[in-house]
Amino acid sequence: MSPAAVPVQVASSPTTRVRRIVLLGARAVGKSSMITRYVDDVFDDSYFPTISRTISKLLTFRGQEYEIQIMDTAGQDEFSIFNGRYALDVHGYVLVYSVTSKQSFDMISVIRDKILNFTGTDWVPIVIVGNKTDLQSQRQVSKKEGEDLAAYWKCLSCETSAKLGNNINNIEHAFELMMVEIEKSTQAVPEEKKDICLIQ
Numbered sequence: 004m005s006p007a008a009v010p011v012q013v014a015s016s017p018t019t020r021v022r023r024i025v026l027l028g029a030r031a032v033g034k035s036s037m038i039t040r041y042v043d044d045v046f047d048d049s050y051f052p053t054i055s056r057t058i059s060k061l062l063t064f065r066g067q068e069y070e071i072q073i074m075d076t077a078g079q080d081e082f083s084i085f086n087g088r089y090a091l092d093v094h095g096y097v098l099v100y101s102v103t104s105k106q107s108f109d110m111i112s113v114i115r116d117k118i119l120n121f122t123g124t125d126w127v128p129i130v131i132v133g134n135k136t137d138l139q140s141q142r143q144v145s146k147k148e149g150e151d152l153a154a155y156w157k158c159l160s161c162e163t164s165a166k167l168g169n170n171i172n173n174i175e176h177a178f179e180l181m182m183v184e185i186e187k188s189t190q191a192v193p194e195e196k197k198d199i200c201l202i203q
């Protein structure tokens with residue numbers, strides 16, 4: 004949505020832990036809109052393709068304060084070359100599709116393969132998010148399809164609407180699920196090592 008690459012700084016204390024999250028998905032699925040809804044609680048109907056930007060937000064999760072740095076990325080297709088920046092010091096991935104587009108749902112599998120190939124691992128913390136649930140009449144991907152894929156990948160999933168942004172279509176919940184996945188993956192790692200690089 005936003006064409007500008009503007010990092011937003013937030014004040015954090017020495018005890019604040021940093022978690023770096025990347026949103027990836029096909030074009031126009033609502034990645035930027037999700038971030039804007041989450042950080043500023045607003046929604047804009049206009050569409051500007053994203054280049055790249057990082058937004059920070061403070062979050063208290065299980066009694067600990069985190070600065071989550073959310074990287075918004077350009078929409079991907081089959082031919083996009085995976086950008087190494089999307090894996091450097093990254094703690095978790097939110098893979099976004101639109102429930103109105105089967106093609107965008109298929110794309111998140113392509114993107115996951117690229118992440119695993121790049122990182123040389125067979126699992127990374129992922130949350131699958133089906134956005135645009137307000138467009139029910141245009142739905143091409145059922146809720147169950149998203150849940151089945153999440154079960155297959157052993158990750159968490161949810162559906163959202165950046166447009167409505169209410170309790171049912173909760174963007175905040177998607178980021179909380181990401182924290183659950185990240186903390187699950189980092190439980191065995193001493194804290195001093197957590198902020199360096201979790202995915203190698």
Ligand SMILES: Nc1nc2c(ncn2[C@@H]2O[C@H](COP(=O)(O)OP(=O)(O)OP(=O)(O)O)[C@@H](O)[C@H]2O)c(=O)[nH]1
Nearest residue numbers: 004031032033034035036048053078135164165166
């Ligand atoms: N109805 C509806 N429209 C949405 C929703 N989320 C985003 N949109 C619209 O979809 C279009 C694309 O949204 P963006 O947030 O820019 O999508 P993006 O995934 O960041 O796009 P790229 O930068 O191309 O990757 C915009 O016109 C948004 O207003 C939603 O939940 N519901």
